[in-house]
Amino acid sequence: MAELAGRAERPNEVVARIDARLVQLDHAQQGLINHVEELTDRRLRELKSIVRMTKVVNPDDLLKRSANSSAQGGPFIEMAGGLDLAGGDDSAFAKQLYRVSQNLKKVADLEESIARMPLSEPLVHYRKTSSYGSRRDPFNGRMAFHSGEDFAAPHGTKVYSPGAGKVTYAGWRGGYGRVIEIDHGNGFKTRYGHLGTMNVKVGQEIAFRDVIGKVGSSGRSSGPHLHYEVWFDGIVRNPSKFIEAGQYVFAKQG
Ligand SMILES: [Zn+2]
Structure with missing residues (x-):
């Protein structure tokens, strides 16, 4: 921007610059949500495979039990509920944000359920x-x-x-x-x-x-x-x- 110093920007130049900046922000936002989605999906797969190893309950059944015993929602769901901020309910970004928020809730519920399961050893040395x-x-x-x-x-x-x-x-x-x-x-x-x-x-x-x-x-x-x-x-x-x-x-x- 240093080369712009010394002369006044015309309004259409300002708009073009802001537009370019918004495209950059969009890309950054998209990159961030892609990264969060990848991490969330990986964590969810790990937790589900741990639950399956017990051979007695499948993770989706366990999630249903925890949904019945704990309150639904949470701050992330509320946030994803206000999807207008993300460019309208049916934008691809809004749908992705909603999907990620649902999976984050599943991760939190599974982590909570797994913490109560008897998965550690009752004696240290035996x-x-x-x-x-x-x-x-x-x-x-x-x-x-x-x-x-x-x-x-x-x-x-x-x-x-x-x-x-x-x-x-x-x-x-x-x-x-x-x-x-x-x-x-x-x-x-x-x-x-x-x-x-x-x-x-x-x-x-x-x-x-x-x-x-x-x-x-x-x-x-x-x-x-x-x-x-x-x-x-x-x-x-x-x-x-x-x-x-x-x-x-x-x-x-x-
Ligand atoms: Zn015995």
Whole structure:
């Protein structure tokens, strides 16, 4: 613009310059929204694949559950509602902005749902001594269904909640000995058996990684270990699938 100094710009020159500037801005705006859309789509794909790894629920069903339990909308939806600012409701840009805002909402909902799922490990150090599924009963030698995983660890080892939730049971129950049950919402529950001590009460809200108790050998147990169960929609599931999925969640935060 230095070469313009020294003479007055004519009005049509000013308009042409502003027009050129607006085209530049349009391109910048389009570039920005394309970038946001790309990042949002990638994040959504990652989150959906993590949910699918659990093998029990598909991400769209999980999104429906979270839509039923949390308020709809959010600031981004409100913003995209005022589409007149973006050049009218049916402009390609407005449609793209709306699509991106919908996907951002899905990302936020899935992140919130995943944070409550039992995807981390309840013990830091352990040795898996028995897997979920059919096995020979350690007491009578007969084949039986093992409803969880056994993690051997010394007496007094801290047991962590693998996701946020609410305690629905904490007490003695037959073969389980001292047992805690946590409801994580969206259909997910966990159970911790053979505990030595219990640090929580029924009704208590639990945050991610709170210490809920300590390993013991109470009930029908041959040595100190945690019997860990994961439930979804009233059916007991394979905890290792959840822990595998969790490795993708927690690796990213490192
Ligand atoms: Zn067991």
